[in-house]
Amino acid sequence: MTDTAVPATTKKDWSSDQEVRWCPGCGDYSILTAVQMLMPELGVRREDVVFVSGIGCAARFPYYMNVYGMHAIHGRAPAIATGLALTRPDLDVWVVTGDGDSLSIGGNHLIHALRRNVNLTILLFNNQIYGLTKGQYSPTSEQGKVTKSTPFGSVDFPFNPVSLALGAEASFVARTHDMDRKHMMEVFRRAHQHRGSAFVEIYQNCNVFNDGAFAEITAKEKRPHNLIPLMHGEPIRFGPDGEKGVMLDGQGHARIVEVADVGEDRILVHDEARDDPGLAFMLSRLARGPHEPTPIGVFRAVERADYGSEMQRQLLGAQERQGPGDLAALLSSGATWDV
């Protein structure tokens, strides 16, 4: 809750006394730091913030935040957080999850939370691998992935989390990565501001079981070539000198082009507030995986009534029409008689 009387805090105030136990070098550290650094800037009270997680490496996150938290069971964090957010609209409810947690075992809860537009900030740490169970492929692993459980290479086709969220009617969808704290903080801030379900995919490096999975996009020297920054109202351009861009071709498909070849006017101007998610979806399909030019930033941010507010509206409406509940009247609301 924003309030002028919210006491000033620092990152330290948001850090719990528990020892952080991710592997040294894990991308989760930088995400934790980004969140802990952002919190003092959000104007919220520690007691009003709740982090809910499922199972997996990322799911340890709540233990390290000095707020209310629940480390729940595999895949169910969005469902648990839904009950909390619907009954406590005064709270700031965050969900921390991983690609196995929310795209495999908990896929159903994720898509329904997004569709309902429950007021949640969902951070999906995507490392394209199962870390906690020591290295099996995940639903975002690239096809052919050789892991302990797929010695001959994985056969199944991966999910694209941003495409999935857009298909699930998410009202806020963004992607960021663990190598750029500033970008993470900015995207998290936007996600937190958003009323309804805000979905953020974070490219997160697992240096033990899937090291370098996003290096083509996130490594400093590669970023200019392969990271396509999405900025609302700006032409979508990238490359060391902004020489590349995204345009819609004659068939209406998004394509990467040389700006010089087509002219600046043909370059697509990013509009995250478009009601129709079609363009955002097309942008999410621009890269077949994080090894070729990939958009990063806010894909979609539209206003849509959130489930909790609508639920509250029905409750208040009923109380206005019928008055507060009268138990004795309820019990005798059917046919009654006296003996």
Added chain:
Amino acid sequence: MTVAARPGGNIVETRERNRGRIALTDTRAAGQSLQELDQVVIRFAGDSGDGMQLTGDRFTNVSAVLGNDLSTLPDFPAEIRAPAGTLAGVSAFQVHISDHDILTPGDAPNVLVAMNPAALKTNIADLPQGAILIVNVDAFDDRALAKAGYPANPLTDGTLGGFTVYEVPMTSLTLEACKETGAKPRDAERSKNFFALGMVSWMFSRPTEATLEWIEKRFSSNAMVAAANTLAFKAGWNFGETTEVFENAYEVKPAKLTPGHYTHVTGNVALAYGLVAASQLARLPLFLGSYPITPASDILHELSKHKNFGVKTLQAEDEIAGVGAALGAAFGGSLGVTTTSGPGVDLKAETIGLAVSLELPLVVIDIQRGGPSTGLPTKTEQADLLQAMYGRHGEAPVPIVAAITPAHCFDAAIEAVRIAVKYRTPVILLSDGYLANGAEPWRLPDVESLPDISVSFATEPNHSDGEGGAQFWPYLRDTETLARPWAVPGTPGLEHRIGGLEKEDGTGNVSYEAANHELMCKLRAAKVAGIAKDIPPVEVDDQPGAELLVLGWGSTYGAIAAAVRSVRARGEKVAHAQLMHLNPFPSNLGEVLRRYPKVLVPELNLGQLSRLVRAEFLVDAQRFNKVQCQPFTAGELAAAITAHLSAGATQGVSA
């Protein structure tokens, strides 16, 4: 005797009526037009599309308002519309009305209304000789007979000789009555259940006003349907009144029940009301996370109406989300409830285990149905007791409460909530299809007299760090209840993290320490076991000299009590106790069990409570089991009790 009636009042009596064999208790001299009965069991049976549940429900309603004691047994197929006219598509509703207190919907009908051959075929075996059978003769054409698998028409082949059969052309009389509405015959025909209702209402001297008003209200959006149903209902009533087809009308006087203000409820509605009441008594907003499932959905339907009570209902994406959302709501300080049936309990098991570990209040309501797997969704069974008791990995004890009658579902809901919030534990409340859909009169409680079950949230730190600093330890327990503090988000200074990983005693920090784990397992077990001190001792309906105790649980209460009455009437001595708390057991149960040389445990499963009491108390509890989709009849239980009273009966038997 068969009485055939044709439109126009052409009534042909074909045989002398054998009145003496009618299983009704006549209290007036034969030949009088209005006979007083002390009780009667009526079953309406027809195709799923014939509206038999509605017909039975209306008949029940007017009987309730008339002051009869009553008990109902709806019995319908899982398919919404099985192929018309087939045996699989038969839907029935049995109602037992009486002028004294009764305990069951009746072992067998005295009157069967059969709307088609399939309904006759599936129900006739339950009809005792001499009972009244009213059939819609219009439906007995060759095609319908063939669909029901009748090689010959039972109305003419003599197989119904033992019954008093009334052949009434309900379809054609309904069509005739509805002509003036202009409704197409296909539509008008659908009013024939109201014809049957009118006819049976006349036969049992039910008032008509309430039903006519109800028709007006219910069908207010469709004047033609309202008119057709009204005309059909009146035609049915007048058919009884004027045609003299029926030799007698009957009367069942109001029952002499305990004075009070009454309504009649089904178990599911009573349960929903109980949750609303519990929410007020606990001063916690009610949140229901639920996924539609037979036979529990009516609780979701009912609670979703009562938003002015601050009740929030979420129709979740699946069973797991339903319980998850309820647990999330509980974390936030709401009364979190989830409703389901067996297949849903399977799916919720992991979250219930999480609630055991988190030690948060959670109420899981299981309206049991026939299993395993999808089983028999609309049929009753009591086979989830061991699941409720043990259906989780690890040492994960959960208190269990069971409702024993439809109206008792109200009290059971409050009791489940009381235990959950006081002990910060998930509680499983067991009801079943029989209680859920069955109805009985309910003497309304004075809401002022209902117990205060509220608890306090933690608001202050509860521990010192030894250097003068205040801390909050989420697992520092109340020394009496062993419950941990319930500190809800939004409370400054009590920020804490909980989770499914094992926690250190006191601090609640993650702990993999071996001795701590054993301590925590024992603490969680002791907390649940300790609830025994906080529940009433089991009451025995005793009889001096009784050698046999019949021990039941849950919905078998009525049938066992009725059976006990009847064996006592024969001079046999027997005691009865019915458990409403299955975990922990009431503290006096062991002593009670050891008081009787013989113990018989009837259950609608293959022996679950019997297994628990044998294991817990080392008593030679014998079992009596049935898994036939139906509640026990008092008759079969009485026979079982008598068999066990005689010396040699030591083997478990089945119905």
